[in-house]
Amino acid sequence: MGKPSDLLQGTLDLLILKTVSLEPKHGWAIAKRIQQVSQDALQVTQGSLYPALHRLEEQGWLKAKTGTTETGREAKLYALTAAGRKQLARELETWDRLSGAIGLVVRDGEA
Amino acid sequence: MPRLLDRLVFRLRSLFRRRRVDASLAAEIALHLEESAREHVARGLSPAEARLAARREFGAVALVEDQCRDARRVTFVQNLYQDLRYGLRALVAQPLLLVAATGSIGAGAGATALVITLASELLFARPTVRDAEALVNVTLDGNSHVSYRDWRALDERGIFAGLAGYHIEGSVNLRQGDRTEAVVPLLATANFFDVLGVPMAMGRGFTAAEAAAEREPRVLVVSDRFWRRRMGADPNAVGRAVVVNGETFTILGVLPARLKAIPGFGLSPEVYLPLSRSVLPGLDHPHAAAAQLVGRLKPGTTPEQAAAALDVVVQERHAADPDRPQHVGLVSRVTDGIPGLGSLWRFFAVLVVVGGLVLGIACANVAGLLLARNTVRQKELAMRAALGASRGRLIQQLVVEALWLALAGTASGLAFMGLAMAAIASLPLPLPLPLELGVSLDWRLFALTVSLVVAATLASGVLPALAGSRSALSPALKQWERPYVHRRLTLRGLLVIGQVTLSVGLVVTALLFVRNLSLARTSSPGFDTTHTTVAQIGLVEARYTPETRVAFLQAAVDRVAALPGVERAAFAFGMPLTVRHGRTSGAQITIVAPGARPFQASWAENYVSPGWFDTLGIARRMGRDFMPSDTVGAPRVVVVNETFVSRHLAGRSPIGLHLMLPGPGHDDDYEIVGVVADSRHRAIGEAQMAAIYYAYLQRPSDGRVLHLVARVAGDPAAALRPMNAAIGGLDPTAAVDAQTVSQSLAFAFLPSQVGAALLGGLGLLGLTLATAGLFAMVSYSVTRRTKEIGVRLALGASSRAVVRLVVGDAAVLVATGLFAGLAIAGLVTQTLGALLVDGLSPHDPLAFVGTALLFGVVAVLATLPPVRRAIGVGPLVALRTE
Numbered sequence: 007m008g009k010p011s012d013l014l015q016g017t018l019d020l021l022i023l024k025t026v027s028l029e030p031k032h033g034w035a036i037a038k039r040i041q042q043v044s045q046d047a048l049q050v051t052q053g054s055l056y057p058a059l060h061r062l063e064e065q066g067w068l069k070a071k072t073g074t075t076e077t078g079r080e081a082k083l084y085a086l087t088a089a090g091r092k093q094l095a096r097e098l099e100t101w102d103r104l105s106g107a108i109g110l111v112v113r114d115g116e117a
Numbered sequence: 118m119p120r121l122l123d124r125l126v127f128r129l130r131s132l133f134r135r136r137r138v139d140a141s142l143a144a145e146i147a148l149h150l151e152e153s154a155r156e157h158v159a160r161g162l163s164p165a166e167a168r169l170a171a172r173r174e175f176g177a178v179a180l181v182e183d184q185c186r187d188a189r190r191v192t193f194v195q196n197l198y199q200d201l202r203y204g205l206r207a208l209v210a211q212p213l214l215l216v217a218a219t220g221s222i223g224a225g226a227g228a229t230a231l232v233i234t235l236a237s238e239l240l241f242a243r244p245t246v247r248d249a250e251a252l253v254n255v256t257l258d259g260n261s262h263v264s265y266r267d268w269r270a271l272d273e274r275g276i277f278a279g280l281a282g283y284h285i286e287g288s289v290n291l292r293q294g295d296r297t298e299a300v301v302p303l304l305a306t307a308n309f310f311d312v313l314g315v316p317m318a319m320g321r322g323f324t325a326a327e328a329a330a331e332r333e334p335r336v337l338v339v340s341d342r343f344w345r346r347r348m349g350a351d352p353n354a355v356g357r358a359v360v361v362n363g364e365t366f367t368i369l370g371v372l373p374a375r376l377k378a379i380p381g382f383g384l385s386p387e388v389y390l391p392l393s394r395s396v397l398p399g400l401d402h403p404h405a406a407a408a409q410l411v412g413r414l415k416p417g418t419t420p421e422q423a424a425a426a427l428d429v430v431v432q433e434r435h436a437a438d439p440d441r442p443q444h445v446g447l448v449s450r451v452t453d454g455i456p457g458l459g460s461l462w463r464f465f466a467v468l469v470v471v472g473g474l475v476l477g478i479a480c481a482n483v484a485g486l487l488l489a490r491n492t493v494r495q496k497e498l499a500m501r502a503a504l505g506a507s508r509g510r511l512i513q514q515l516v517v518e519a520l521w522l523a524l525a526g527t528a529s530g531l532a533f534m535g536l537a538m539a540a541i542a543s544l545p546l547p548l549p550l551p552l553e554l555g556v557s558l559d560w561r562l563f564a565l566t567v568s569l570v571v572a573a574t575l576a577s578g579v580l581p582a583l584a585g586s587r588s589a590l591s592p593a594l595k596q597w598e599r600p601y602v603h604r605r606l607t608l609r610g611l612l613v614i615g616q617v618t619l620s621v622g623l624v625v626t627a628l629l630f631v632r633n634l635s636l637a638r639t640s641s642p643g644f645d646t647t648h649t650t651v652a653q654i655g656l657v658e659a660r661y662t663p664e665t666r667v668a669f670l671q672a673a674v675d676r677v678a679a680l681p682g683v684e685r686a687a688f689a690f691g692m693p694l695t696v697r698h699g700r701t702s703g704a705q706i707t708i709v710a711p712g713a714r715p716f717q718a719s720w721a722e723n724y725v726s727p728g729w730f731d732t733l734g735i736a737r738r739m740g741r742d743f744m745p746s747d748t749v750g751a752p753r754v755v756v757v758n759e760t761f762v763s764r765h766l767a768g769r770s771p772i773g774l775h776l777m778l779p780g781p782g783h784d785d786d787y788e789i790v791g792v793v794a795d796s797r798h799r800a801i802g803e804a805q806m807a808a809i810y811y812a813y814l815q816r817p818s819d820g821r822v823l824h825l826v827a828r829v830a831g832d833p834a835a836a837l838r839p840m841n842a843a844i845g846g847l848d849p850t851a852a853v854d855a856q857t858v859s860q861s862l863a864f865a866f867l868p869s870q871v872g873a874a875l876l877g878g879l880g881l882l883g884l885t886l887a888t889a890g891l892f893a894m895v896s897y898s899v900t901r902r903t904k905e906i907g908v909r910l911a912l913g914a915s916s917r918a919v920v921r922l923v924v925g926d927a928a929v930l931v932a933t934g935l936f937a938g939l940a941i942a943g944l945v946t947q948t949l950g951a952l953l954v955d956g957l958s959p960h961d962p963l964a965f966v967g968t969a970l971l972f973g974v975v976a977v978l979a980t981l982p983p984v985r986r987a988i989g990v991g992p993l994v995a996l997r998t999e
Contacts, residue, residue, distance in 0.1 A: 032145070032148065033145060033148075033149055034148060034149045034152040034153070051176075052149070052153075052174060052175045052176060052181075053175065053176035053177070053180070053181050053184075056142075056145070056146065056149075056181055056184075056185050057181065057184040057185050057187070057188045058188075059185075060185040060186075060188035060189055061188040063127065063189075064124065064127060064128070064188055064189050064190050065124070066120040066121075066123045066124045066127070069123075075148075079148065081144075081145070081148050082141060082144070082145050087120075087123075089120045
């Protein structure tokens, strides 16, 4: 698939928040999950993942804690906070509206 | 809001637990790389290759780490901290720059702040009273004072809530132990304290009831300074007795420290006495200038309304009696400043402008210094830029350094002000005014200085910061620079010339005054200054008639002449070269001789006793001295000096000549009986005046203050106390102050002392600034011309040639400034001739040449470091920068 595009950059926050909403994960696991669930369509540029994670943490939507990975290593896990959950809901709503609007414009004129 | 709190905790933790946070970040990324590598291994790569692949995929680890740190939003504080430490280290590594810049800014800001505070203290201070806004100054018919009767009448009209008056032009004799001293009191109407509401530190002020002039009150209020210096801060001061003019007065209260008294201008009288006949004889006289009026407006009244009401009253009384004032001159608020002296604002504005200019020059200098420095640091700045520092980051670094300078500058500014204030406070004024320049380091002065320094430093630091950061970014590393064209005449060059000119002017004048002072110690004003003493006697007027005054003086002379060591004594009205040097007169005088016409003459005048000339060592050229027989009723006689003879009596033999001279009410016939040598009267360097001496016994002047002189064998200082005692013993109420004649000349030299100190200080300040400016200019020039110097050296130029190249322009600038300054100084000093002793020309070569040498040496020293740097440039290094 082509390079993950600008679209992905703007929605990176949304993807991360959603991914973490199910259960706390560390950075690598988040990237892997996004890739898996999107069936390899979305690959997060690793250089932009960690700054984004730290930014979300600074904003108070993610909270970091130490935990263990599947392999038993100690790692920094990111979990969603209550405020983060609200932000996720807001971003989802925005996304729905945006994608709906784009769809209308793009499908305009078709039967 | 829990989220906000969390964020704050997050940021604080990032800030203070930096190492732990960094470690955690590193571990996080390390884990990521491990997992990535494992995946690659699972796909078949070798572990080493897998690791490399993981790294490649990730990107620049350091960059990501930095971005994470940025995302944590604490980099600003961390950067700031870093800049602070680094900036301090960099500044301390260049002590010359630090000293020059700190000194400039500190001196400039300190001087400006001090001038502003002094001026506002003297000109605009609000008096310490209850509700100062409601007080107004009142003048009638343009006269500053009114008579006592007028005050009482106006007060009774009730136009004001209260109308008080005060008088500070007088003098009373205060007895302290065995010494009587003359002090300037504030004489006040009885209602003074009631109307003004001056706060008291102890006791109370006098009230209208107890202090009415008619009752001859014997109460007073003393100032804080009086209480501390003369009573040792006695806690039981209230109720103690003070002897004033021979009478016992009781202290009612003590005023607080740092009081701003109603007269303003820093005047702070030590004693406040109620107006009465005994302290102000002639109080009742209808035309006496008894009091300056100050009134308290009734609530809701404006000064204009009060003036209108007052005018009505004044007009009525003028109509009834044309002798009375006709118009209300002015009713203006005390807090608006002295009425009619709008020029004070202009003066103040000029001071502020001058101070601002000085500060501006200091800023320009520091800016130049910092600019010069930043060009040297091109490489360092470029490196930082290449490593990813934004322009804002570089500017931040340079501004932080400028702020360190500001801190140092503040410290130096405060030190400068402290020194200046100590100097001012210790300045002994040989003037009888009770001036209290109470400028202490209060928080307002501090805040003013700090803000001036910070403003100055930012102004000087921002421009170089902007310039430095701009040039850093690409050209320096790429080794390409805009070719440096060495312009001969730049703005900075003009600034240096200006500074040198001004400083030279100031230093020359100061040196001239210093020379004046040193020469004055040895030059003669026409009378003896090494073996003579003079006692200034201030009599209580009410106690003497002209006859008893003469009798007192003769008794005093006899007593003093009888003291051991005293050869002879005499008395006179005035003492030459002091504040009270006698009179100067100008009139038409006529020689009593056939065919002689009246002519205009001006002369110095004194009233002396027999033996006065001999006591002071003024040589007699012709004729005789006054004799005890030259008294009232005897034929009128005068003694004149040589200049009078040569100027007005051309050709005639003076002895026996009769002159018609002005006397009280009409001209009188006087015979010239003697001619004495010329001497100085008013100023040490004055043009020689003609002089006429009258016999005191014949024309006892009505002056209250007289001078008794004595010639002493041996050290005159030893005779002072005996003289004080001898004269004081005759009349304990008289203020007696004995000095050696050389001490009494301090007044004549005050302008020179003040001039030397003030101008010298300013000159040094200017010299410092000029030096710093010169240093910066040459330093900058050397840096920019490094390549050129290297090329020249490589092509075989000698060190001397290099020095000439570098210093050439600077030398031209300094020389220009020097000549211009000397020329201007020559014009200025021409006008100071009257203040200089004989034998010191206003164009004294020592002062001028000395200044030129001083500046020459300083200029050389200032350019030495950059020149050494220039010579030390290895040609290869210089060429390599190409």
